[in-house]
Amino acid sequence: xxxxxxxxxxxxxxxxxxxxxxxxxxxxxxxxxxxxxxxxxxxxxxxxxxxxxxxxxxxxxxxxxxxxxxxxxxxxxxxxxxxxxxxxxxxxxxxxxxxxxxxxxxxxxxxxxxxxxxxxxxxxxxxxxxxxxxxxxxxxxxxxxxxxxxxxxxxxxxxxxxxxxxxxxxxxxxxxxxxxxxxxxxxxxxxxxxxxxxxxxxxxxxxxxxxxxxxxxxxxxxxxxxxxxxxxxxxxxxxxxxxxxxxxxxxxxx
Amino acid sequence: xxxxxxxxxxxxxxxxxxxxxxxxxxxxxxxxxxxxxxxxxxxxxxxxxxxxxxxxxxxxxxxxxxx
Numbered sequence: 001x002x003x004x005x006x007x008x009x010x011x012x013x014x015x016x017x018x019x020x021x022x023x024x025x026x027x028x029x030x031x032x033x034x035x036x037x038x039x040x041x042x043x044x045x046x047x048x049x050x051x052x053x054x055x056x057x058x059x060x061x062x063x064x065x066x067x068x069x070x071x072x073x074x075x076x077x078x079x080x081x082x083x084x085x086x087x088x089x090x091x092x093x094x095x096x097x098x099x100x101x102x103x104x105x106x107x108x109x110x111x112x113x114x115x116x117x118x119x120x121x122x123x124x125x126x127x128x129x130x131x132x133x134x135x136x137x138x139x140x141x142x143x144x145x146x147x148x149x150x151x152x153x154x155x156x157x158x159x160x161x162x163x164x165x166x167x168x169x170x171x172x173x174x175x176x177x178x179x180x181x182x183x184x185x186x187x188x189x190x191x192x193x194x195x196x197x198x199x200x201x202x203x204x205x206x207x208x209x210x211x212x213x214x215x216x217x218x219x220x221x222x223x224x225x226x227x228x229x230x231x232x233x234x235x236x237x238x239x240x241x242x243x244x245x246x247x248x249x250x251x252x253x254x
Numbered sequence: 255x256x257x258x259x260x261x262x263x264x265x266x267x268x269x270x271x272x273x274x275x276x277x278x279x280x281x282x283x284x285x286x287x288x289x290x291x292x293x294x295x296x297x298x299x300x301x302x303x304x305x306x307x308x309x310x311x312x313x314x315x316x317x318x319x320x321x
Contacts, residue, residue: 018318018321019319039321040317040318041319042315043316044314045287045315047259047280047314048262056286057285069320071320084295088297157321
């Protein structure tokens, strides 16, 4: 079970809901993924245009927990404003703190992320900050009392997979709250690898929504995350430099 | 009166005096929508009583797909 604050989840896949090729594929991908936590962005309503189908309004909210993000924020204050608006919906008390500090890499601003997390914790939110893979920043956030920490595997939407497994492993080892690898996942292999490193969950979006077949990829990611977790719990063999026969050396006949 | 609605100047008809009436005029009363009035979040329970004045800045916010 994945435990975040007082909530328990069977699925360790957190799925983003952005940029699907069609509304039908989005709904089906969400369904087949078995994800229980879905991320959303908070935006102005397009009240001057004909309304488009809205996934959230068609979801069984007993089945899903909403994780709104603060994407678009560049300062702690902007992130806090977005988080408060999201909470005012009455539909969620979790927030993914996302304060971007660089337009090219979309890497988070560490100082503003830390400040936003501190303010939102004081305001009683369940705080899940998206952070870089910086070990010390992760520790500072955990020490603040965040409810989970979400280090990126690589830049958002890049599909580069896990660039720095060493840092992720240390972040996982030192954390006493769940570690959810967020951003940069490209393929099921990356998701399984994150889970084998000991991550408590994986948050991904583009890897599914941008796949040639998002529904099949959502299914693949679900299986990869389950496989990676099982492998982690099972305990893999140590790596060796040379071969070791798996067939017995005794009883050979000539 | 004229308000700033989601970044645009919007002329409101005379009978719209509250947030609830504004939402109804846009057929949004049953949608998931969050209301910010002059940068303050308005609780749902207050929609019926919350007056709108000339020059107010109103943001109607919702959830969209995102990662």
